[in-house]
Amino acid sequence: MNGPNMSAAKDRVPVLRVRDLSKHFRQSGGSGGLTAAGRKNTLAAVDGISFDLYRGEILGLLGESGCGKTTLARMLMHLIAPSGGTIVFDGEEVQNMPERQFRKRRGKIQMVFQNPFDCLDPTRRIHGLLEESMKIWHPEMRADERLERIRTMLAECGLGEDSLKKHPKEFSGGQLQRISIARALLAEPKVLVADEIVSALDVPIQNQILQLLLKMKEEHSLTVLFITHDLSVARKVSDRVMVMQDGRIKGIGTPDEVLEGSEDPYIRELARAVFTFAGEG
Numbered sequence: 001m002n003g004p005n006m007s008a009a010k011d012r013v014p015v016l017r018v019r020d021l022s023k024h025f026r027q028s029g030g031s032g033g034l035t036a037a038g039r040k041n042t043l044a045a046v047d048g049i050s051f052d053l054y055r056g057e058i059l060g061l062l063g064e065s066g067c068g069k070t071t072l073a074r075m076l077m078h079l080i081a082p083s084g085g086t087i088v089f090d091g092e093e094v095q096n097m098p099e100r101q102f103r104k105r106r107g108k109i110q111m112v113f114q115n116p117f118d119c120l121d122p123t124r125r126i127h128g129l130l131e132e133s134m135k136i137w138h139p140e141m142r143a144d145e146r147l148e149r150i151r152t153m154l155a156e157c158g159l160g161e162d163s164l165k166k167h168p169k170e171f172s173g174g175q176l177q178r179i180s181i182a183r184a185l186l187a188e189p190k191v192l193v194a195d196e197i198v199s200a201l202d203v204p205i206q207n208q209i210l211q212l213l214l215k216m217k218e219e220h221s222l223t224v225l226f227i228t229h230d231l232s233v234a235r236k237v238s239d240r241v242m243v244m245q246d247g248r249i250k251g252i253g254t255p256d257e258v259l260e261g262s263e264d265p266y267i268r269e270l271a272r273a274v275f276t277f278a279g280e281g
């Protein structure tokens with residue numbers, strides 16, 4: 001058997017190396033963006049973090065709302081520029097790469113978001129939405145070849161042929177996440193950044209989507225950064241977890257190492273919660 005924890009241990013090739021990465025936002029608000037001392041008031045949303053994402057693993061990024069998870073993801077996706085530090089993706093420093101140059105690599109790192117309604121144009125049919133992506137990744141293909149890829153991917157994600165002609169509003173939240181995953185994987189990414197992808201779903205549907213993620217990870221040789229504020233969700237899929245608080249990494253390792261071995265008060269609090277809820281399955 002090829003259990004989810006096996007591949008990561010054997011194959012420690014970093015796909016992504018993050019070093020001392022930070023993002024400071026200028027704070028606006030009542031004080032006019034100035035502190036009492038009259039200096040510009042900035043928020044270190046991500047505050048000097050370093051980690052490696054190894055090929056084939058699911059690394060859970062766990063932390064409370066507002067700790068900087070999405071900001072980190074957006075920097076990895078090249079959507080916002082870091083204030084400092086380096087991001088080495090697939091052997092290349094990308095953090096300051098001009099957009100034109102990064103474009104060729106964009107398909108190699110894909111993201112799925114919490115709310116699929118925000119990223120699927122409600123006026124378009126699923127076929128049109130996925131065809132639009134396929135045209136970006138495979139302009140050289142004939143339309144019928146692209147359609148075949150789309151059909152196959154939707155089927156792998158548990159969606160039937162009839163999905164193609166429907167609009168986003170005709171699907172449930174779980175089905176829309178299946179479509180979002182299908183769309184991301186049509187780019188044939190090496191890395192998938194999954195940002196709270198089950199947070200808006202009921203637990204039984206969450207479990208279906210997590211199962212799909214595990215299956216697609218194996219079948220498409222994915223490496224996943226799995227972002228969640230929910231420890232029980234993180235434990236279900238993660239080979240390793242990384243705990244973040246106030247823009248910093250508090251611990252990284254296997255779930256047991258992190259939760260049982262840490263002296264950090266925040267992690268010990270999390271571990272206590274696991275113990276308390278352990279009986280609830």
Ligand SMILES: Nc1ncnc2c1ncn2[C@@H]1O[C@H](COP(=O)(O)OP(=O)(O)O)[C@@H](O)[C@H]1O
Binds near residue numbers: 026063065069
């Ligand atoms: N564009 C922005 N401008 C100013 N502050 C921001 C911006 N984006 C995020 N923040 C702030 O950075 C902190 C981290 O946000 P975020 O990365 O979204 O956290 P998380 O995803 O862990 O909930 C929060 O305090 C948030 O308000």
Ligand SMILES: [Mg+2]
Binds near residue numbers: 071195
């Ligand atoms: Mg977030």
